[in-house]
Amino acid sequence: MKRISYLLSVVLVILIGFIFKEDAWAAAGNVGFNIEAVLPENQVDKTQSYFDLRVKPATSQKIQVAVNNTSAVESEYAVHVNQAYTNTNGFIDYAQTDAPLDSSVPFLLKDVIEYPAKIKVAAKKTEFLTLTLNIPKESFKGQVLGGIQVTKLTDEKEDAITNQYSYVIGLNLTESDAPVKRNLELVSVKPAVSFEKTSVVAKLKNPVAEAMGHLKYVGIVVVKKDNQTVKKINYDNEMSIAPNSVYDFAIDWDNEPLVAGEYTLHLTVSDALKNSWQFDQDFTITKQEASAINQATINRTNQNKLPLWVFIIIGILLALLLFFIILLIMKRKKEQQMISN
Structure with a gap:
C-alpha cells in the first residue's frame, strides 16, 4: 500500500513538473565534436567514409582519424579499437571492447594496432589521431572487421549517470578478393x-x-x-x-x-x-x-503488476489536474482583462 501511495505521489509530481518546466532537452543534442577518416592510398572503395584497406602480410601502416572539436572548450577523448561482434539483437556492432569471438578469428585488432588511449583537442580545433597497423606475417582469407571508437569524456551528469558521446569509424581489412565459402x-x-x-x-x-x-x-x-x-x-x-x-x-x-x-x-x-x-x-x-x-x-512480472484500481485513480488524478490547470488559466485571463480595463 505504501508503495502504491508513493507511486501515485511521484506520478503527480512528475506530471506537474512536465507541464510547467521549459524544454531542456535541445542542449543534449549538441555533442560538440565529430570524427573523419583520412583515407590512405590502399583504400579499396574510395567512395566510402570508413577504412576499407587492402593490406599485405608482415607490413606496417599508419592511418589517421581527424578529431574535430566544435565546442568552445578544450576536450579530451578516449580511444578504443574494437573487433566487430554480433550483438544480442542480431546485428553487427562495434561498441563493446571485449566481445566474445570465435577462436577461428585470423587475429585480434587489439593485438596488431597501436594507438593512444586518449587525445586532447583545443576548442574549435582539429587534431589527428594516429594509429599504427602491424599486419601479421600469416596471410588470411576473408576480412577482419572492427571499428575505431572515439568517446568524448565529460563530467556532465544526469540522474547520477555520466553522459558519454561516441562516434565509430569502421575498419575493414582484406588481403585479396578471393571468395570465402560461408558457413554457420x-x-x-x-x-x-x-x-x-x-x-x-x-x-x-x-x-x-x-x-x-x-x-x-x-x-x-x-x-x-x-x-x-x-x-x-x-x-x-x-x-x-x-x-x-x-x-x-x-x-x-x-x-x-x-x-x-x-x-x-x-x-x-x-x-x-x-x-x-x-x-x-x-x-x-x-x-x-x-x-x-x-x-x-x-513470477516477478506478476508480482510487480499493479491492480486495475491504481490506474483508475491515476486517471482520475490526471483529469483533476487538467481541470485545475484550465481553471487557473481562465482565472489568470480574467485578472489580466480586469487590469487592462
Whole structure:
C-alpha cells in the first residue's frame, strides 16, 4: 500500500513538473565534436567514409582519424579499437571492447594496432589521431572487421549517470578478393532468460572471416516424443552476423512459462546469397531450469503488476489536474482583462 501511495505521489509530481518546466532537452543534442577518416592510398572503395584497406602480410601502416572539436572548450577523448561482434539483437556492432569471438578469428585488432588511449583537442580545433597497423606475417582469407571508437569524456551528469558521446569509424581489412565459402554452425540450444523474458537460446557460430547480412530465421520448436509444435520461429528483420563471432539467437517464449521436458529445434537460417543452413537439435529443459527461469521472469512480472484500481485513480488524478490547470488559466485571463480595463 505504501508503495502504491508513493507511486501515485511521484506520478503527480512528475506530471506537474512536465507541464510547467521549459524544454531542456535541445542542449543534449549538441555533442560538440565529430570524427573523419583520412583515407590512405590502399583504400579499396574510395567512395566510402570508413577504412576499407587492402593490406599485405608482415607490413606496417599508419592511418589517421581527424578529431574535430566544435565546442568552445578544450576536450579530451578516449580511444578504443574494437573487433566487430554480433550483438544480442542480431546485428553487427562495434561498441563493446571485449566481445566474445570465435577462436577461428585470423587475429585480434587489439593485438596488431597501436594507438593512444586518449587525445586532447583545443576548442574549435582539429587534431589527428594516429594509429599504427602491424599486419601479421600469416596471410588470411576473408576480412577482419572492427571499428575505431572515439568517446568524448565529460563530467556532465544526469540522474547520477555520466553522459558519454561516441562516434565509430569502421575498419575493414582484406588481403585479396578471393571468395570465402560461408558457413554457420549451431553450438548449443538451452533455456535462458533473454530480454527479461522466458526464452530458449540457440547459440550460433560464424567460423568464417566474412560478415553475413540479410539473414532470415525460420523454424519450429516441437515436443520430442509427439512432435507437437510448441513455438513457431519467423525472424526476417535484415539481421546480420559478424565475422568469426558467436550469436545467442533468442527464441521468445511470449511470456509463457517454460515447461520441463525434451524438445527438438528445427531451424533454417538463410542469407541473401541463397545460402541456407538447416539445424535439427534436441534439447532438454529440466524442472530446476524451468522453475528458476519462470521465477526470474513471469513470477516477478506478476508480482510487480499493479491492480486495475491504481490506474483508475491515476486517471482520475490526471483529469483533476487538467481541470485545475484550465481553471487557473481562465482565472489568470480574467485578472489580466480586469487590469487592462
